[in-house]
Amino acid sequence: MKEFDHWDEQEHADLTEDEKQILDDLGLQGSTRRKFLKQVSAASLSLWAASTFSSTLLAHPMKETPTKPAFLQNEVAVSFSVNGETHQLNLDSRTSLLDALREHLGLTGSKKGCDHGQCGACTVMINGKRKLSCLTLAATCESHEVTTIEGLAKNGNMHPMQQAFLKHDGFQCGYCTPGQICSSVALLKEAEEGEASYVTEDFRKISSNLELSEEEIRERMSGNICRCGAYNNIVQAFREVHSGKEEMPSWEFATEEQMKKAKNA
Numbered sequence: 001m002k003e004f005d006h007w008d009e010q011e012h013a014d015l016t017e018d019e020k021q022i023l024d025d026l027g028l029q030g031s032t033r034r035k036f037l038k039q040v041s042a043a044s045l046s047l048w049a050a051s052t053f054s055s056t057l058l059a060h061p062m063k064e065t066p067t068k069p070a071f072l073q074n075e076v077a078v079s080f081s082v083n084g085e086t087h088q089l090n091l092d093s094r095t096s097l098l099d100a101l102r103e104h105l106g107l108t109g110s111k112k113g114c115d116h117g118q119c120g121a122c123t124v125m126i127n128g129k130r131k132l133s134c135l136t137l138a139a140t141c142e143s144h145e146v147t148t149i150e151g152l153a154k155n156g157n158m159h160p161m162q163q164a165f166l167k168h169d170g171f172q173c174g175y176c177t178p179g180q181i182c183s184s185v186a187l188l189k190e191a192e193e194g195e196a197s198y199v200t201e202d203f204r205k206i207s208s209n210l211e212l213s214e215e216e217i218r219e220r221m222s223g224n225i226c227r228c229g230a231y232n233n234i235v236q237a238f239r240e241v242h243s244g245k246e247e248m249p250s251w252e253f254a255t256e257e258q259m260k261k262a263k264n265a
């Protein structure tokens, strides 16, 4: 009891301003406040204060964040087309295309994996060429045509590359998939136009309508990382669309004989 009396006397001296504010906000005054303080230790009240205040502080800006900020630093007006629709945006000049798509236009298909140009999850097409939208300033896209994963399907029909990814199971969690598909679609055009890659052996022999080998495909898609490791299936999906021929897995299920051998080994 002595300890509680001590609390009575020391209440205001011992409590921090934050803790006092919490008790005020809870409407705990006089005897109710003293009773409450007798039931909690100083330590738990401090912890509670810390979590309550920090969550209030952290949550507050989220609730209040305007969809259109009232004030922009380094404001620039930019107009570009996304999936065939022209958008006029006023943005901070430092806004990346990825943030403009996700935060300003609500197109969240392009993913922010690393935001440093290392994973390829944010790949989109600008004027038909694949680009990392996290490394592209939106302000540089004036009058350009941007295509994101949301713009590939036409009239409710998936793009052949999307269908092939589904058919060949070219994904697991799906996080890298929008970037993989955009990259693959742009790669089809690169092959048509005869663009060289790091593994192209003879630049003099390069022609349009290239038939890409597996090595070429893997090299050219190497900027798109898949943490789930769906690479074999992605290559298979790409090859089917690229060649127009049905692709079969290059691996086979083990025979019963092989299974038995493996068990006894």
Ligand code: FES
Pocket: 111, 112, 113, 114, 115, 116, 117, 118, 119, 120, 121, 122, 123, 132, 133, 134, 135
């Ligand atoms: S988010 Fe752009 S490369 Fe990773």
Ligand code: FES
Pocket: 170, 171, 172, 173, 174, 175, 176, 177, 225, 226, 227, 228, 229, 230
């Ligand atoms: S499917 Fe999961 S990261 Fe590629």
